[in-house]
Amino acid sequence: MLGAPGSAAARGGGSRSRLPRAAPPSATGVPGGGAAAAASAGLRCCPVPLPAMSSAPGPAREPPRYLSKAEAEAIEKELLEDYRFGRQQLIEIWGHACAMAVTKAFPLPSLPRKQPTVLVVCGPAQNGAIGLVCARHLRIFDYEPTIFYPKRSPDPLYQDFTTQCEKMDIPFLSYLPTEVQLINDAYNAVVDAVLGAEAEAAEGREPCAAILSTLKLIRIPIVSLDVPSGWDVEAGSSGGISPDVLVSLSAPKQCARRFLGRQHFVAGRFLPYDVQKKFELNPPEYPGTECVVALRGPRQ
Numbered sequence: 255m256l257g258a259p260g261s262a263a264a265r266g267g268g269s270r271s272r273l274p275r276a277a278p279p280s281a282t283g284v285p286g287g288g289a290a291a292a293a294s295a296g297l298r299c300c301p302v303p304l305p306a307m308s309s310a311p312g313p314a315r316e317p318p319r320y321l322s323k324a325e326a327e328a329i330e331k332e333l334l335e336d337y338r339f340g341r342q343q344l345i346e347i348w349g350h351a352c353a354m355a356v357t358k359a360f361p362l363p364s365l366p367r368k369q370p371t372v373l374v375v376c377g378p379a380q381n382g383a384i385g386l387v388c389a390r391h392l393r394i395f396d397y398e399p400t401i402f403y404p405k406r407s408p409d410p411l412y413q414d415f416t417t418q419c420e421k422m423d424i425p426f427l428s429y430l431p432t433e434v435q436l437i438n439d440a441y442n443a444v445v446d447a448v449l450g451a452e453a454e455a456a457e458g459r460e461p462c463a464a465i466l467s468t469l470k471l472i473r474i475p476i477v478s479l480d481v482p483s484g485w486d487v488e489a490g491s492s493g494g495i496s497p498d499v500l501v502s503l504s505a506p507k508q509c510a511r512r513f514l515g516r517q518h519f520v521a522g523r524f525l526p527y528d529v530q531k532k533f534e535l536n537p538p539e540y541p542g543t544e545c546v547v548a549l550r551g552p553r554q
Contacts, residue, residue: 349387351521377448385447
């Protein structure tokens with residue numbers, strides 16, 4: 255069981271210490287121990303079912319389009335160059351939307367552990383930066399995120415996102431335990447922000463390879479951002495992880511056709527109408543002011 259940062263266990267005192275020290279210290283970074291935590295071992299946090307839709311007939315909507323890697327890159331390029339979105343702006347939009355998806359899949363009252371802990375595992379590229387923003391917003395939403403970010407990017411923008419998390423007292427683990435039961439006992443869910451659509455063969459290199467090996471073994475739910483780590487953007491899984499929740503950014507990628515988890519969210523409401531039309535995205539309907547929506551029905 256993870257000890258709270260600053261406790262004897264977290265400081266490494268005695269034989270009870272089995273996990274890395276979290277920095278910076280925070281009383282909310284990791285769950286407490288004791289009988290309650292022991293009793294929760296083996297619990298699996300299941301995404302909350304979405305409310306039933308009205309049976310009233312409505313106009314048929316075309317299913318969302320699933321993008322190739324080239325199409326996803328073309329959309330991002332157009333947003334950056336033609337619509338003058340900034341990289342920081344896009345990462346902030348996506349990270350906030352991912353946090354919203356987590357709150358929908360795992361509302362605070364539904365969590366099996368007393369502390370609303372979530373482990374956010376970040377890679378060195380853009381998906382990792384989105385994970386940092388997601389963790390910051392989860393903290394604002396009263397979750398208790400802990401970040402594992404082993405290979406920090408030298409990009410000043412990503413460093414800014416890291417600083418923001420540190421200033422909000424979100425703990426950073428110094429290493430990821432290989433004993434997966436420690437992770438299962440400590441957290442309600444894991445956010446997979448290791449590799450994204452920009453990944454090539456990074457999953458075969460450290461530290462990504464070791465991270466994926468661990469994530470494949472955990473029993474608590476995994477929320478993958480855009481493309482599950484270890485998956486090909488178009489072909490899908492080839493021995494990668496099996497997430498319970500997928501959050502597609504802008505639009506689903508072709509690999510999402512092979513997603514068999516419980517909930518698939520799309521975060522693309524911010525896309526300008528002309529972009530949606532040009533790329534024939536057929537976006538789902540976003541109710542009210544929602545920035546993310548869950549896809550329903552069989553995978554297209």
